[in-house]
Amino acid sequence: MVGMKEGTAKRKCAVCGKETEFEICAECYLERYSIYEFHPYIELKLCPKCGKAYSAGWKERDEALFETISKNFSHDPEFHISSFEVEERNENSGIILIEGEFRGERISYTLPFELRQKFETCERCSRIAGGYFESIIQLRAENRDIEREEIERAKRLIDEAIEKSNHSLAFISKIVERREGVDYYIGDRNLAKKVARRIEEELGGKLTESKKLSGRKDGRDIYRITYSIRFKEYRDGDVVKDGSKILLVTNAVKGKGVDPSGKSYRLKHPKLIAKREELERTFIVNLDKSVVEVLNPRSQEVVQVERKADYNIGDSVLYFEDKGKPFIFPELEK
Ligand SMILES: [Zn+2]
Ligand SMILES: [Zn+2]
Known part of the structure; x- marks a missing residue:
């Protein structure tokens, strides 16, 4: 039987005598029998809150409608369906368009259906509401x-x-x-x-x-x-005291900070001493090897701070005072 499907041998249709592979040709069969069954009264439960519909669980309305219609449709196993589409015409009616093949014949059907939608709050929405x-x-x-x-x-x-x-x-x-x-x-x-x-x-x-x-x-x-x-109490840009070190927090989530020289540290027992809102931006007006001079942003007076990093005149820095003692940090890159 290699390469030969069952029923491929030519014979004559028992009804009309036309040559066919089947006992009764497609045309004669379709005149006598129906190859599908469809109950065109579709009921759909619809949630008024989220718009989902029910078909073995609450789901997207289109999907639920398609499933419900599919359940109402059955067909002869010899009817090979290639396309099944649902088209809604209005609130309570629509059509299904079916294309396929039966005993070598291309067949299409357009079947109307009636749609009854019933509003019912879904489980999820009623739980949220409750x-x-x-x-x-x-x-x-x-x-x-x-x-x-x-x-x-x-x-x-x-x-x-x-x-x-x-x-x-x-x-x-x-x-x-x-x-x-x-x-x-x-x-x-x-x-x-x-x-x-x-x-x-x-x-x-x-x-x-x-x-x-x-x-x-x-x-x-x-x-x-x-x-x-x-x-955490401290955030990026806040200043903490960690042991003897004064550190500007660079990554609060990972617990990292820098000291006034720009050197990175892992925070151990940080205690917040200045919030980032309290830090002020100022700039360097003068410097030598060991001292930098900056403008105190409040008083506009020149203040001397120990030089800890490689600064140039005009550089913008972050300024704050701890118990009257001024500190500057290189500005954080965002
Ligand atoms: Zn026939
Ligand atoms: Zn809902």
């Missing part, structure tokens, strides 16, 4: 207010994680801004854990975890987990 949460992500800062930029960056990381997840509990059900920081109520605990770690990695700080009994389900205790991220 304030459901398994976890809280808390953003805090050590001895200072949390900054707008930190909130925005953390929120972006949460949003990205939610967007990437296809878990139905991947949502924020509530955001509470407190004096001490911001709380995000997160539907899915695993997502909260993952994103809390991500925030810690990207923004620096210390992550702690605490859990609280929230109830029982199927005989098991249910806990709500709070992930608290406490950002």
Whole structure:
């Protein structure tokens, strides 16, 4: 039988006598039998809040509609479908366009359907509306207010994680801004854990975890987990005292700073002594081998500072005083 499909031998159609590979030719078969079945009454559950529709789970409306219509359509195994398209005409009707092949004949059908859409809030939207949460992500800062930029960056990381997840509990059900920081109520605990770690990695700080009994389900205790991220007190551009060294923080997340000579150090036990807002820009008016003269930005008086780096007259530097003693740092490159 090599190279020969079943039924390829020529014979005569039992009905019309035309030459065919089959007992009954396509034309005669189609006159007598239907090769498909379609129930043209389509019901679709639609969420009024997010616009998703239901078909074995909540999904994009077009996908759910296509699946529902496909389920209402069945066909003869000899009908080989090459194209199946759904076209909506208006809110409650549409057509399906089918192309294929049956017993060597190209066939196409245009079949109308009626669509009944029923509004029903999906599981995810009703949980969001009900304030459901398994976890809280808390953003805090050590001895200072949390900054707008930190909130925005953390929120972006949460949003990205939610967007990437296809878990139905991947949502924020509530955001509470407190004096001490911001709380995000997160539907899915695993997502909260993952994103809390991500925030810690990207923004620096210390992550702690605490859990609280929230109830029982199927005989098991249910806990709500709070992930608290406490950002470091010092930020890029702040000045810290670390042992005997005065350092300008160059990377708060990685714990790095430079001394007035520009030499890099890893921060060990840094204590904040000046915020970046307190540092002022000034410039060098004169210098010799051991001393540089700068203008005190407040008084505009010339101040002498020990020369620790390779400066030129006119160079811009960052100036601050610790207990009346002036310090200058080479300006950080952004
Ligand atoms: Zn025939
Ligand atoms: Zn919804």
